[in-house]
Amino acid sequence: MAASRGVILAAPSSGAGKTTVTLALLRLLAQRGVAVRGAKSGPDYIDPKFHEAACGRVCLNLDAWAMTRARVAALAEGGGDEGEALLVIEGAMGLFDGAPPDGRGAVADLSRDLALPVVLVVDAGRMAQSVAPLVAGFAGHDPGVRVAGVILNKVGSARHAGMLRRALEPLGLPVLGTMPRRADLAMPSRHLGLVQAGERADLEDFLDRAAEALAEGVPGDRPFDLEALVALSTGLPQAGDAPGMVPPAQRIAVAQDQAFAFAYPHLLRDWRAGGAEITLFSPLMDDPVPQADFVYLPGGYPELHAGRIAASEVFLTSLRAHAETRPVYGECGGYMVLGEGLVDAEGTRHRMAGLLGLETSFQTWRMHLGYRRLRAGQGLMQGDWAGHEFHYATTLKAEGEALFQAWDAEGTRLEDMGLRRGHVAGSFAHVIDRA
Structure with a gap:
């Protein structure tokens, strides 16, 4: 071959x-x-x-x-x-x-x-x-x-x-x-x-x-x-220099299970290639957040496991403790878990981490889909990014400072995306690469 x-x-x-x-x-x-x-x-x-x-x-x-x-x-x-x-x-x-x-x-x-x-x-x-x-x-x-x-x-x-x-x-x-x-x-x-x-x-x-x-x-x-x-x-064409994503910290804890499954392999590979140590943990198994400098909650299906997440006191307590002094970043499903509550398709509200002023619901679906250009002027995720949004959640409340300015694939300015508070930030956008 x-x-x-x-x-x-x-x-x-x-x-x-x-x-x-x-x-x-x-x-x-x-x-x-x-x-x-x-x-x-x-x-x-x-x-x-x-x-x-x-x-x-x-x-x-x-x-x-x-x-x-x-x-x-x-x-x-x-x-x-x-x-x-x-x-x-x-x-x-x-x-x-x-x-x-x-x-x-x-x-x-x-x-x-x-x-x-x-x-x-x-x-x-x-x-x-x-x-x-x-x-x-x-x-x-x-x-x-x-x-x-x-x-x-x-x-x-x-x-x-x-x-x-x-x-x-x-x-x-x-x-x-x-x-x-x-x-x-x-x-x-x-x-x-x-x-x-x-x-x-x-x-x-x-x-x-x-x-x-x-x-x-x-x-x-x-x-x-x-x-x-x-x-x-x-x-395949011979690849030239193409720098990957710089790791946000030396020690990174990444949530990974059926509720937090949407982490791009190229992103984790870039972080490892940049010298980061990545530790995986499962919120659904009520694992404590590992000792790390940065916690990443990827997207997934928290709406299908909201009751288990809400009952995972070890995970939630350790996440709140980490967030007091060190960064936490959530995307889409991970972003919703950082909020105050999540309402499932049956109308039951489940208490989430309470680290952002966010309430979301799946009782009424609304599709959000498309590529996004993102810009954070300061703090966590500072810089320009290319990303994608795909979810059916409805935002009931989003209070606090926005994380990203956002544009769609045609360059149309959208409403600001995400929230940031202290060491915690997140949005519905999945970051793919530096823009």
Whole structure:
């Protein structure tokens, strides 16, 4: 296997089954002895954990909106042993879908910036010959984005596969495989995306079943052409200097469990590379906050575990004690836990840490979604940042000094985001990189 090569799996739209196909491919490559690692385009916390489970290597996010080209190239290259593994990037949304106004940050940007070929995953469940103009349109839309092959998903039968293959023959693009339509390969989801990998007791069995389904293809059709997929991968560009995120302190305590699962791997890797010592702890297990200079509460699903968090007196008491003299920073779910109370979907209010003048509720949902430019003029998180906001919480009260000035992807000034009080700060934004 050649070192530092990659390929992108993308689709015409969301819902085509990219994640299932990507996981099947990662597990299949690993089973066949190919060193492989996954990456996910854009701001996603959930899919990367599935990638990691499928192939046994940490999955990083590659964000063409929030990161510079040099930063994306450095993360894609991996370095060390990781750089010797085939990189399979799972795209988000449709191939050319990105942030307004011009689609910046789309999977297509990664293809151009990294000069990697695209394998188009097509949901063929409700089409036959119409697959040809669809694929032709995507393949010819942008000369800087090379569609090098096709995987047909949700194919109903060998007869269906034959019609699809014959329709695509004139295009000269290889059909690498056909994934059968199977109810047991559906992935359960909730309001922020898929149910987390750590919550699925059947995960290993699911990954093996998906890999087997991809390898064998639709019964009566050809098996998946794994050698052809590896052969069409291309070399990654040599990464130049791309400094990572500077650690906020020498000793950092990071909350990590099912309620606090949304910490970017590249962020923690940057902090470690910068010499920081990171200690993980679980608020849901009522762990005390470890001895540290800085506490980080990532996002996650505190609304699903609000009762347990409110009852975790050891965690809350130690967090309050830490905050008296040393910094605490919370993002999205972590930000809500720093507030005074959280109202769950049933209308029950749960007491939180009380370190910020914040009350939030899930009794009435309102989606907040989009990239954010952020600026903190002083204190904790000082500087300019690129981030993302995605949550359904309603803010009932937010009293105190704002943490960030904020702008959306189109440069429109938004209301200030977050709060800061003493050594404590947080907001609904997930910071991705320095702006």
